[in-house]
Amino acid sequence: MKYNLTFLLALMLSVQLLQAKITLPNFFSSGMVLQQQAQAGIWGKSTGKSLSIATSWDKKTYTVAVDANGNWKTKLTTPKAGGPYTIELNAGDKIQLSDVWIGEVWLVSGQSNMEMPIQGFKDQPVLNSAEIFKNANNKNIRLFRTIKEAKGLPADNLRGAWQAADSAGIRLFSAVGYLFALELQQKLNVPVGIIQSAWGGTNISSWMSVETFKDFEKENRYKLKHPDSVVKTDRNAPTALFNGMINPLVGYGIKGVLWYQGEHNHREPDFYAKVFPVMIKDWRTRWAIGDFPFYYVQLAPNESVKDGENISLSALFREMQYNSQFTIPNVGMSVTIDAGEQKVIHPANKPAVAKRLAAIALNKTYGFKDIVYAGPSYKNHTVNGSQLILNFDNAAKGLRAFTTPSANFELAGADKVFYPAKAEVKGNAVVLQSDKVQEPVAARYAFKMWVMGDLYNVEGFPASSFRTDDWFAPQYGKK
Structure with missing residues (x-):
């Protein structure tokens, strides 16, 4: 009788092992891209006590323990770019992931200008979208678009699926994200994976974790709620989008992040300057892979939103974004001073944004130092009688001459009253003069809510709006 009982227990245990199930987050699936030459995280749940993971690129098998709550996690050593490969997971019940590629993976996030798909929004197209659709057939680009969900507490999964970058796959995908991937893939000649996690009309507080936001709650118009479960909540509730759309991805192997957000916060540059580096x-x-590249897009000029009275809050916000490049490690900014639209907050020229982000990445991340990625940067100025001369960095080959007289420069004297100034390019300097300012003290360029920038270096990259004064100075510092 004892022998039969022992045999029965052993048989039941064997059956349980054979029936052990594995559950994976949605982004671990066939068709995915893993970051090359990295320790790429993979995790999930299982009803067993352990499981094995076999990777076809190196014929290696990993044995992974499952904790008491049914969770497991490990890291896979990935090779140089290539594929397709397979990953087989076995806990009694087998899962095989096929069509797995190794390459470069980027996460793109933010609000509506990052979310804006190739097909555009209603009555708001993406420039050259018909041509982009016609040429969309790059099998080496894979796209994962997360379904938008706000959560009260950190979630461990999100909805979405990997897709090939064909005409159907790109239609609803971020134009900036896809076009950035296209630039990278064509230059690097490796598979590229883009994960989109963006939602229009959202503020930066939504994308912050509770641990970071709580220190700034008193300064913000949105207040933390304290739900007792992972429930749906408002997209602008503090931490809601971090919980629902970023936390599930933490640990997935990425090269870096692209960020396009700020329209919702453009009237509070001081607050943004504090929380942006903290976020x-x-x-x-949380990703624990060092100071990975974090490249962002400067807000484009437009006058579709309310602005300040004495000085443009939009210009101050752009100034804050520009200055953040010099205070946050391993960041870069795509300037859009020439790519806005006067009455539309979603400018059509997403190809320019993506190309400039790609130039930053190719130079700073991938080592193509011959690729220029930055426009003229105000260095200093001198005064010669009634003339004020602006000098620039990032203009070694000179500045591009104005094709028509520029209306974007202003001069002021000691009275701090600005008047339009005539501007003339001379080498890598701009000479300013105004009949109404005989003794100039300060200059400004494109420092308004709505402008169309026209100052470029010879390589064709635009200068950001800037000022030489610190009148009406906000709390954040200047370069």
Whole structure:
């Protein structure tokens, strides 16, 4: 009788092992891209006590323990770019992931200008979208678009699926994300994976974790709620989008992040200047892969939103974004001073945004130092009688001469009253003069809510709006 009982227990245990199930987050699936030459995280749940993972690129098998809550996690050593490969997971019940590629993976996030798909929004197209659709057939680009969900507490999964970058796959995908991937893939000649996690009309507080936001709650118009479960909540509730759309991805192997957000916060540059570096640091800490590249897009000029009275809050916000490049490690900014639209907050020229982000990545991340990625940067100025001469960095080959007289420069004297100034390019300098300012003290360029920038270096990259004065100075510092 004892022998039969022992045999029965052993048989039941064997059956349980054979029936052990594995559950994976949606982004671990066939068709995915893993970051090359990395320790790429993979995790999930299982009803067994352990499981094995076999990777076809190196014929290696990993044995992974399952904790008491049914969770497991490990890292896979990935080779140089290539594929397709397979990953087989076995806990009694087998899962095989096929069509797995190894390459470069980027996460793109933010609000509506990052979310804006190739097909555009209603009555708001993406420039050259018909041509982009016609040429969309790059099998080496894979896209994962997360379904938008706000959560009260950190979630461990999200909805979405990997798709090939064909005409159907790109239609609803971020134009900036896809066009950035296209630039990278064509230059690097490796598979590229883009994960889109963006939602229009959202503020930066939504994308911050509770641990980072709580220190700034008193300064923000949105307040933390304290739900007792992972429930749906408002997209602008603090931490809601971090919980629902970033936390599930933490640990997935990425090369870097692209960020396009700020329209919802453009009237509070001081607050943004404080939380932006904190959010970036927090994301980097959670991913635990060092100070990965974090490249962002400067807000484009437009006058579709309310602005300040004495000085343009939009210009101050752009100034804050520009200055953040010099205070946050391993960041870069795509300037869009020439790519806005006067009455539309979603400018059509997403190809320019993506190309400039790609140039930053190719130079700073991938080592193509011959690729120029930055426009003229105000260095200093001198005064010669009634003339004020602006000098620039990032203009070694000179500045591009104005094709028509520029209306974007202003001069002021000691009275701090600005008047339009005539501007003339001379080498890598701009000479300003105004009949109404005989003794100039300060200059400004494109420092308004709505402008169309026209100052470029010879390589064709635009200068950001800037000012030489610190009148009406906000709390954040200048370069």
